[in-house]
Amino acid sequence: MMMREQAEALDRADPLAAFRQEFSLPDGVIYLNGNSLGPLPARAAARVAEAVAREWGEGLIRSWNSAGWYMAPRRLGDNLAGLLGAEPGEMLVTDATGLNLFKAVAAALDLRPDRKVIVMEGSNFPTNNYIVQGLVRFLDRGHEIRFVEKAGILDAIGPDVAVVALTHAHYKTAHLLDMKGITAAAHAAGALTVWDLCHSAGAVPVDLNKAGADFAIGCTYKYLNGGPGSPAFIFAARRHHAAMRQPLSGWWSHTAPFAFDRDFQPADGIARMLTGTQPILSLAGAEAGIDLACRADAAQTRTKSSALGDLFIQLLESRVTGHGFKLESPRLAVERGGHVALTHPKGYPIMKALIEAGVIGDFRAPDTLRFGFSPLYLRYTDVWDAVTLLAEIMETGRWQDARFQQVEAVT
Numbered sequence: 195m196m197m198r199e200q201a202e203a204l205d206r207a208d209p210l211a212a213f214r215q216e217f218s219l220p221d222g223v224i225y226l227n228g229n230s231l232g233p234l235p236a237r238a239a240a241r242v243a244e245a246v247a248r249e250w251g252e253g254l255i256r257s258w259n260s261a262g263w264y265m266a267p268r269r270l271g272d273n274l275a276g277l278l279g280a281e282p283g284e285m286l287v288t289d290a291t292g293l294n295l296f297k298a299v300a301a302a303l304d305l306r307p308d309r310k311v312i313v314m315e316g317s318n319f320p321t322n323n324y325i326v327q328g329l330v331r332f333l334d335r336g337h338e339i340r341f342v343e344k345a346g347i348l349d350a351i352g353p354d355v356a357v358v359a360l361t362h363a364h365y366k367t368a369h370l371l372d373m374k375g376i377t378a379a380a381h382a383a384g385a386l387t388v389w390d391l392c393h394s395a396g397a398v399p400v401d402l403n404k405a406g407a408d409f410a411i412g413c414t415y416k417y418l419n420g421g422p423g424s425p426a427f428i429f430a431a432r433r434h435h436a437a438m439r440q441p442l443s444g445w446w447s448h449t450a451p452f453a454f455d456r457d458f459q460p461a462d463g464i465a466r467m468l469t470g471t472q473p474i475l476s477l478a479g480a481e482a483g484i485d486l487a488c489r490a491d492a493a494q495t496r497t498k499s500s501a502l503g504d505l506f507i508q509l510l511e512s513r514v515t516g517h518g519f520k521l522e523s524p525r526l527a528v529e530r531g532g533h534v535a536l537t538h539p540k541g542y543p544i545m546k547a548l549i550e551a552g553v554i555g556d557f558r559a560p561d562t563l564r565f566g567f568s569p570l571y572l573r574y575t576d577v578w579d580a581v582t583l584l585a586e587i588m589e590t591g592r593w594q595d596a597r598f599q600q601v602e603a604v605t
């Protein structure tokens with residue numbers, strides 16, 4: 195079994211260690227929930243303050259031009275593109291994840307008008323199902339969602355399939371799907387792909403163009419540390435730009451927004467995926483986190499995130515035995531995204547007790563505890579200390595206190 199001194203040695207040798215000082219982390223907290231909401235990058239606070247005081251306060255409406263507000267979705271999209279294997283001009287940072295999924299799936303269906311089936315993983319984060327169910331109902335053209343699980347995906351892709359809309363790293367188990375292989379199978383069947391990268395961007399290397407992906411979406415508030423509710427991203431491969439159409443065609447996706455024409459004419463390129471006026475302060479807040487993720491070496495990021503997850507599993511299995519935890523994530527790091535999921539029938543009060551002790555993870559019904567291993571600010575010693583506290587909570591039975599049993603609105 196590893197000793198704490200060995201974790202300390204790993205921290206000293208960590209090539210990403212310097213990134214930790216870029217974050218504003220509260221004292222006394224081990225933050226293992228960057229897979230849900232990343233912490234505050236120090237420069238984000240300064241950037242938002244500048245956007246409020248100087249750009250809004252002094253620049254007023256002139257800032258749409260002078261502070262680059264109008265181009266912000268494209269500028270941030272271009273910044274992020276390299277991290278995800280896209281080219282400049284293929285990505286935007288705009289709108290919410292769900293809205294981007296709506297636009298991307300609608301655009302993909304529109305490119306395959308004679309096919310009616312959308313393949314999705316039923317256990318995916320529910321909003322994806324709800325958004326596509328809403329789209330299907332709204333279109334009312336006889337589309338059908340074929341829900342499958344990981345093992346059945348390839349068999350579900352046949353000549354009737356229009357779109358395969360999947361999440362690369364599963365929100366609960368963290369299992370990874372083979373983006374390249376599934377995309378190739380979809381293309382061989384004549385279908386298009388829409389990849390959700392919410393749990394991949396900033397945690398797992400992604401190469402959209404190498405994988406041949408058609409569309410992709412994802413949030414910036416998890417491993418990209420963009421802030422609560424920060425705008426999401428959307429990718430469309432350049433080969434689709436000329437033909438793609440999306441139904442939320444607002445003035446920002448018009449070819450000449452300031453001509454104020456009566457009728458819609460789509461913009462060229464990725465701007466076609468925009469809709470309307472953007473949340474500029476939230477975009478300003480997201481810049482610093484995206485920049486940090488792009489600055490970090492993607493291979494080092496993945497290596498460290500995997501090592502932190504492996505260490506957590508190894509310490510859990512050697513130091514928290516006999517308390518009923520089961521590993522829900524793949525044991526092999528290559529098959530896993532950035533977090534590790536455990537199940538326990540009393541997962542909710544255990545997680546609450548852990549949070550009170552200063553280790554923040556989260557709980558997903560009915561019995562999953564999630565621990566995120568974001569490599570830019572976590573240390574190996576954080577993993578060691580988190581497992582020590584978990585062991586203590588289980589051995590003392592502190593999680594059974596009445597105050598941990600009350601279920602709150604947000605778990």
Ligand SMILES: Cc1ncc(COP(=O)(O)O)c(C=O)c1O
Pocket residue numbers: 290291292293319321322361365390392393413426
């Ligand atoms: C896979 C996945 N898709 C989408 C979302 C959320 O979408 P939105 O940002 O629109 O709420 C999440 C949130 O955790 C998610 O895990």
